[in-house]
Amino acid sequence: MKTKTVRAVNALTSRWAGHAAADGTGTVFTAAGVWPLLALLADGADGPARTELAEALGIPADTVAEAARELLTSLDAVRGLRSATGLWTSRDLPLEAAWSAGLPAGTRGTLTGDEDTDRKALDAWAADRTDGLVEQMPVEVDEETRLVLASALTLRTRWIQPFDPWTTEIDEGPWAGRTVQGLSRGTTLLDRVRVARAPSGPVTLLEVVGDGGVDVHLVLGEPQAPPGRTLQAGIAAVTRAIPSTGASLLPEGNPGPGLHIR
Numbered sequence: 001m002k003t004k005t006v007r008a009v010n011a012l013t014s015r016w017a018g019h020a021a022a023d024g025t026g027t028v029f030t031a032a033g034v035w036p037l038l039a040l041l042a043d044g045a046d047g048p049a050r051t052e053l054a055e056a057l058g059i060p061a062d063t064v065a066e067a068a069r070e071l072l073t074s075l076d077a078v079r080g081l082r083s084a085t086g087l088w089t090s091r092d093l094p095l096e097a098a099w100s101a102g103l104p105a106g107t108r109g110t111l112t113g114d115e116d117t118d119r120k121a122l123d124a125w126a127a128d129r130t131d132g133l134v135e136q137m138p139v140e141v142d143e144e145t146r147l148v149l150a151s152a153l154t155l156r157t158r159w160i161q162p163f164d165p166w167t168t169e170i171d172e173g174p175w176a177g178r179t180v181q182g183l184s185r186g187t188t189l190l191d192r193v194r195v196a197r198a199p200s201g202p203v204t205l206l207e208v209v210g211d212g213g214v215d216v217h218l219v220l221g222e223p224q225a226p227p228g229r230t231l232q233a234g235i236a237a238v239t240r241a242i243p244s245t246g247a248s249l250l251p252e253g254n255p256g257p258g259l260h261i262r
Contacts (some may be wrong), residue, residue, distance in 0.1 A: 005067045008058035009035045010239050017231035032075065033151040037085050039068035040107070041149075044099040065102060072104055079212035080157050084129035086150040088122070093146055113143045122148065130154045157210035161185055173223065191246030195256035198233030198242060200225045204256035205237055205244065220258045 013031035020027045035057065042053035043065035054061040075083040088109035089095060100108060109125070111118050122137035129152040139148060163183035170178050192207045203225075206218040217238050221230030236242045252261050 011058050014232050014235045018228040021227035033153040036068035036071050037151045039064035082154050084152045088148040090146045115142050157212050157214050160209045190248045193247040194244040196237035196244035200229035202256045203233040204259045222257050
């Protein structure tokens with residue numbers, strides 16, 4: 001996959017993180033899932049809509065279709081990962097034949113206008129593309145619905161080194177005073193933990209390695225730091241846009257949020 005596509009997806013993820021987590025509530029999102037969907041729309045768009053979509057995507061509109069197909073192919077090659085892009089239009093809504101023919105296989109669907117029929121079709125798509133993890137499509141449809149867009153991305157992985165369950169009491173934050181279930185494990189690879197310095201403050205990162213080539217990066221910022229800024233700092237550190245320091249080179253004490261070295 002081209003480096004510029006990866007950078008464009010990461011850039012959209014970072015911008016999205018700054019807005020999606022701005023109010024401090026929990027959220028789940030992935031630009032890797034929605035980026036190819038927006039790219040396919042940009043390929044068929046014209047005028048201001050095409051310009052706006054290209055700006056959001058971060059690459060020229062005349063190259064987005066190829067990049068979207070390449071990204072979807074790359075995602076499908078990851079073990080344990082399932083990704084899907086869906087587009088349904090009302091049967092009386094005409095589409096350009098050339099654009100429709102260029103959509104990836106299995107992307108295009110038709111809305112009948114019958115609420116029950118369309119609901120069952122959308123729910124079946126969601127369940128099939130997520131191995132049953134999502135049983136219903138979270139969208140309302142009726143006879144006036146003209147267009148439905150959806151992306152699905154699920155990942156199943158195992159850790160190279162499993163965690164052990166344990167119980168702990170939270171000392172601060174909204175769950176202070178509660179006894180909760182936690183996960184614990186030991187390692188000699190100290191630099192799986194790193195600390196990055198960002199404008200919003202220090203950010204601690206923990207890399208958890210999976211057995212299918214997919215790693216998970218846990219990011220923790222200071223309690224007063226805006227969640228969106230913490231996520232943006234974490235993305236910048238993981239993609240090496242800002243430097244970070246491994247735990248083996250950090251001083252004793254508390255050099256980062258949630259991190260104690262002795």
